[in-house]
Every structure is written in C-alpha cells, then in structure tokens.
Amino acid sequence: MKPWLKVLATLLLLYTIVAGFLFDVPRLNIVNETIRALYFHVPMWFGMVVLFLVSTVYSIQYLRGPSIEKDIYAVEFANTGLLLGLLGIVTGMIWANYTWGSPWHGDPKQNGAAISLLVYLAYFVLRGSVENEDQRARLSAVYNIFAFAAMIPLIFVIPRMTSSMHPGSGGNPGFNMYDLDSKMRMVFYPAVAGWILLGVWIASLRIRVRIIDEKIQNLENE
C-alpha cells in the first residue's frame, strides 16, 4: 500500500472520530445521539462487503492461474473482512440496545449478518481440514466464490422483502430522510473511505507477513 494512502486513511479516521462525536446531528425521537452509529456501523459493513468482494476476485484469479500469492491475498482479505464484519455486528448491537431495547432483536438484517459471518467461518473450517496445500487453495477458492454468490440474496435481497425495523428497509426511512441539510454526508462519505482504507491496510500488512513466512519456509526447505 502506498504511503500517502496510509496517511490519508489515518487522517480520514481521525476526522471521522472527532467530527463523528462532536459535530451537530439531527435531533430525532428514540434515535437521539445514537444516530452517530451511522459513521461507524454502516461504513464497517461497506468495508466488509468490499473486502469480501476483493477476496472473491482473488479466488477467481486463483482458479484462472494458480499461485500461492493469490491464495494468500484471498485468505487475508476474507480474514480482515471478517474482522470488520464482527466490529459491524458489535456496533450494531450497541445501537440496537439503545433504540430497540435489546442487543439482539432477531431482525432479518441481524440474522442475515450473522449467517453471512458463518459463511466465512465455514470457509476457515474448510481450509483447516484439507492437508494438501494445493488442494486446500483450490477447494477454498471454489467455496469462496460459491459462498459469495449465495450471500448476495441473503444480505441484499431478502431483508428488503421481509418486514424489518432496520433503518432503510421494510419501509423505514434511511438516513437520507433525516439528513436534510447534507451535514451528515460530510462525515459519512469520508468515514466510508477511511474504514475501507483501514481494512485494506490491515490486509496488506498481513499479506506481507504471510509472503515473508512463505519465503522463509522455502529457504529452510532448500
């Protein structure tokens, strides 16, 4: 990752945290100050989806022309995506605790989120149970692509078809309705970019460590 991107990520997240907690937000019943979750919870989900998408793209590339590096890329992007997904679900639960009255409300969106995390946990279980490296990479790449295809209806389509209390679905207004003077957008869009960049940064560090590990192992084997 380029150094200026790292600086940008740091600045954007600093801005998100300072502005997210201090700037003025619309006053609304029930939601009140918890509307600030928009700057943390929603961008984390965006980041998760982006990272999973990148992971899937690397899996497709792996199948087209296998190499160890592509496999490492796919795994580490999935790993970081899982981390952001967990953070997203925890921040969502904190928000739900104050607005819905309990952290886990059995809302379709929450269930969909939990299941999509299960998909990636299953992905790591699959990787753990295949001994042969080559076969592990290929099988997990296939599962990664298949799981991503099956996840799309789960987190994008079904929650929109069922009644949900989540803002932005089931007839509930999203933040477009509250944010009449576009003040929230000033923080929201930088936050999205910042969290995605942070995810890519973490993933790129892990990928470098893994590739160095791989090289050391090759040297030891020689």
Next chain:
Amino acid sequence: MLSRVRNLLFKELTLELRRKSVISGLLLYLFSTAFICYLTFSLRQNQITPLVWSALFWITILFTVINTVAKSFIGEKKGRDIYYYSITSPEAIIISKVIYNFLLTLILSFTGFILFALLLKNPIIDLGLFSLVLALGAMGFSSSLTLLSGIAAKANNSHILMAVLSFPIIISVLLIVVKVTKNCIDGLDRSVSTNDLVTLLAINCLVTAASYLLFPYIWRN
C-alpha cells in the same frame, strides 16, 4: 453433451435401483424422524400449531436431504474418478448429479409430506401451491448441495464438513420456503407468494450456474 448427461443420469438411476439399501435406508431415516415427531406429540395432537408443523417438517426434510446429497460424491470410490475423467466432461457429471439429486430430493420431500400428513396432520390448505414449493425447494437443495458434496468429499472428516458448509448456503432457500409454507397453511391468495417464488427460482438459477462453472476446478486432482 446431452446424450452424455442422459447416459450418466441413467447410470445413476440404474445403480440406485440395483442397490436398494441406500434409498430404503433414506426412507427409513425419514420415517423414523416423522415417527419420533408423532410419538413426542402422541396425545397432544392439538398442540401442533401450523408453525410447529412447518418447523418440524422442514427440519426433517433438510437433514434427510443433506444426508441424501452428501453421498453423491462422498460415497464414490477413489479410482472411479479417473475412469470418468477419461470418458466424459465435468459439466456432464455435475448436471447429471444435480438432476439425479433433484429427482431423489423430490421423491423424499413428497414422501415426507405424506408421512407427516398421515402421522401428524395436514394443515396445508393450498395443496397446489405447496407442491410447487416442494419442487422449487428440492431444486434449490439439490443444486446448492451437490457442489458442496463435491468439495466436502475431497477434505477430511467430510460428513461434519458437509453440514458446516451447507448450512449458511442453504439458509436463504430455507427462509423463503418456510415463509411460503406459512402462506400455504394460512390459505392466502396465490398472488401473495408470487414474489417469493420468483426469488426462489432466481436463487436456484444463480446457484446452478455457479455450480456448473465451478465444478471443473474441484473435479480435477
């Protein structure tokens, strides 16, 4: 291509009819589960609300189907892969397996429904729609589970892995099917369920296409 698929399908059916132990084992599995449900509620039949019926029914079908489809690759002998490799293409194999599993799942779903109707009760009002749901559900189960069975067969402790891998994938099919079953029980107008059925069909197509494209990569070793 078409003739290959037909030949492979024919081979699967012949094999199935020749060793009847597998299909009768599955039917027995289904019967035992339905019978356990019956025994559990024996004197309190009136406590089986439509929702309880639907939950019991789909759990039974789900586990029977996972066991059925799991054997499509896990049961194969090692050397036979190489033989298939020399005579046919992976696409023909996956399509024939999906169709075969679809037929098997369909038979098991309808048998399951008959058993549940006999032993417990039959809360379904709109039978025509429910048959359609069973057929679409069988299609969804068979198309998504066949590829997973292929993946699980290559790994260690494949039976546990099969359940772990399939649950998150199958859940979107299951959610829609359960929802429409509730509509059938309540006897709602068919236009209410049209949207869900179209979504289910779309998911089926998506998953089948993904299996078709991905299977060649896991097949070759």
